[in-house]
Amino acid sequence: MKKMKNALITGFILLFIGGLITKFVFNDKVELRYVVSDRIPTNFFVGNESESIQQLELLNTGDVELNRVVIKIKANIKEYEIQKIASSDSIIVTKSNGLLEIIYPQIPPEGNIKIIIKSIGDGINSGDLDIKHSKGSAKPALESNNTINYLYYGLMIFYFVLILFGIRTKVIDSIAFDVYYQPYDKILKKSKPWYVPANKWKKFRDDSMKYIFNYDSYANIANSLCYQILDLEKQKSISNEEWIQLKLVAQKKLLNSISEDVNNGYDWKIEEFLSLKQPKNIDENVWSEIKSVINKAYITTLILKVDDYTNDAEITELLKYKKPKIISALNWEKYRSFLLKLEKLRKQTVENKILQEQLKLLVYREELNEKPDELSIEKWNKIKDIEKKIFIKSEIISKELSEIEQIRFTTIPLITKLEKQLKIINDVLTDPTAIDRIEDYENPFSIGNFENIKQIAKLKNKISKV
Numbered sequence: 001m002k003k004m005k006n007a008l009i010t011g012f013i014l015l016f017i018g019g020l021i022t023k024f025v026f027n028d029k030v031e032l033r034y035v036v037s038d039r040i041p042t043n044f045f046v047g048n049e050s051e052s053i054q055q056l057e058l059l060n061t062g063d064v065e066l067n068r069v070v071i072k073i074k075a076n077i078k079e080y081e082i083q084k085i086a087s088s089d090s091i092i093v094t095k096s097n098g099l100l101e102i103i104y105p106q107i108p109p110e111g112n113i114k115i116i117i118k119s120i121g122d123g124i125n126s127g128d129l130d131i132k133h134s135k136g137s138a139k140p141a142l143e144s145n146n147t148i149n150y151l152y153y154g155l156m157i158f159y160f161v162l163i164l165f166g167i168r169t170k171v172i173d174s175i176a177f178d179v180y181y182q183p184y185d186k187i188l189k190k191s192k193p194w195y196v197p198a199n200k201w202k203k204f205r206d207d208s209m210k211y212i213f214n215y216d217s218y219a220n221i222a223n224s225l226c227y228q229i230l231d232l233e234k235q236k237s238i239s240n241e242e243w244i245q246l247k248l249v250a251q252k253k254l255l256n257s258i259s260e261d262v263n264n265g266y267d268w269k270i271e272e273f274l275s276l277k278q279p280k281n282i283d284e285n286v287w288s289e290i291k292s293v294i295n296k297a298y299i300t301t302l303i304l305k306v307d308d309y310t311n312d313a314e315i316t317e318l319l320k321y322k323k324p325k326i327i328s329a330l331n332w333e334k335y336r337s338f339l340l341k342l343e344k345l346r347k348q349t350v351e352n353k354i355l356q357e358q359l360k361l362l363v364y365r366e367e368l369n370e371k372p373d374e375l376s377i378e379k380w381n382k383i384k385d386i387e388k389k390i391f392i393k394s395e396i397i398s399k400e401l402s403e404i405e406q407i408r409f410t411t412i413p414l415i416t417k418l419e420k421q422l423k424i425i426n427d428v429l430t431d432p433t434a435i436d437r438i439e440d441y442e443n444p445f446s447i448g449n450f451e452n453i454k455q456i457a458k459l460k461n462k463i464s465k466v
Contacts, residue, residue, distance in 0.1 A: 030064055030135040032062070033139055034129065034139070035056070036054060036055075036126060038156070040160075052122065053116065056114070058107065058131065060108065060110060063109050064109065064135070065107065066134060068103065068105065068133065068134050069106070069131070072101050073129060074099055075128050077100045080118065082113065085107065171195065188205060188212070212246075213250075220269075221254075221257060221258060221276065224254070226251075227279060229247075230250050230281045232281075251286045255286060255293075262297035276294070298327060299335050303335065315346075319339055319340070420444040421444050421445060424443075424445070428453055429460065432458070432460040
């Protein structure tokens with residue numbers, strides 16, 4: 001920077017001396033001179049071979065003011081910039097294909113204007129210029145004598161240095177822009193350009209490390225910048241210290257990106273992550289953590305897809321699937337165990353339903369039909385055994401009920417007869433004359449027993465009279 005300041009000061013000194021020489025050596029009262037700098041190809045900085053930068057300077061070396069200065073440039077002008085004498089000067093510019101026309105209001109004595117031109121092609125020369133003013137036409141600065149030649153070369157060197165400084169500043173500013181939007185490709189992968197100071201370049205690289213993944217957009221995780229950095233060899237321009245830091249930042253970004261994607265549930269790209277290969281430069285512990293995230297998300301997704309409407313055939317097909325490489329054997333076995341338990345549960349549910357139907361038939365003492373396909377032989381034999389026991393027990397109970405009914409049929413008349421006998425005995429004991437009121441059809445006693453009752457009645461009657 002100090003050298004650049006010195007060059008600027010030197011340029012101003014040369015300009016001042018050149019102005020003095022022009023003023024005191026030449027006596028022309030009306031004189032407008034112009035200087036066209038040599039062509040500077042832009043590929044010197046940005047790699048474009050069809051563009052160039054030049055400066056056209058007009059100097060009023062006379063003693064009178066020149067009005068309405070018309071500058072015509074026959075070239076394919078892409079960009080231009082006019083440095084006015086006064087900021088209030090009103091300029092008329094007309095630009096068309098192959099022609100740029102500038103009308104400047106006035107140039108006072110010792111006044112000068114500068115036009116920085118960016119053109120397409122091989123640049124411009126004196127033959128492409130037509131400069132007129134109110135007093136005549138402008139002349140090239142080198143047309144006069146050696147003094148003017150010295151002034152021309154001095155100004156040329158000065159402006160060349162000035163232009164280089166301006167371009168250098170803009171290029172460095174563009175590099176600062178790349179720090180935020182292309183830090184890896186435009187900064188970290190590149191060696192220090194000769195025109196960038198070492199301390200400035202170091203700051204660019206330090207900042208690039210901070211913003212490296214800010215604009216890391218990708219359709220597939222394997223195409224992301226963080227994955228690519230971990231899967232490729234270290235670039236020569238990256239130091240060992242930077243590489244260590246870059247790996248840590250890339251690993252953290254990769255883990256976070258995958259975690260965010262798989263947390264989207266059904267929206268995450270399952271196949272993309274199942275085919276993901278281990279990057280060459282990733283630490284084993286980080287890769288293990290990434291695989292763990294993918295494993296859990298994948299197994300959870302598979303389990304959630306199995307719902308109440310999944311039939312046995314679908315479960316059988318799921319059990320035939322092969323384990324993806326990135327999925328651990330333990331997690332895959334957990335998934336298969338879930339499917340097997342679900343399959344068993346579904347079968348048990350069906351069996352229980354059939355068993356309930358079969359038992360319902362047994363409750364209603366209906367004979368069982370053929371074995372349902374869903375029931376195992378073992379369970380069917382158990383049900384048939386229960387059926388057999390029920391029917392055997394039922395026969396036993398029926399026989400016992402029949403015997404009880406027979407006993408009941410025999411016992412009831414005896415009880416009725418006994419009740420009548422007891423009533424007669426009670427009546428006779430209470431009233432001996434009641435024996436005489438018993439009809440033959442009401443007599444439940446045998447002849448001998450009835451005679452005994454009569455004797456008891458007579459005896460009771462005698463006792464009552466005593």
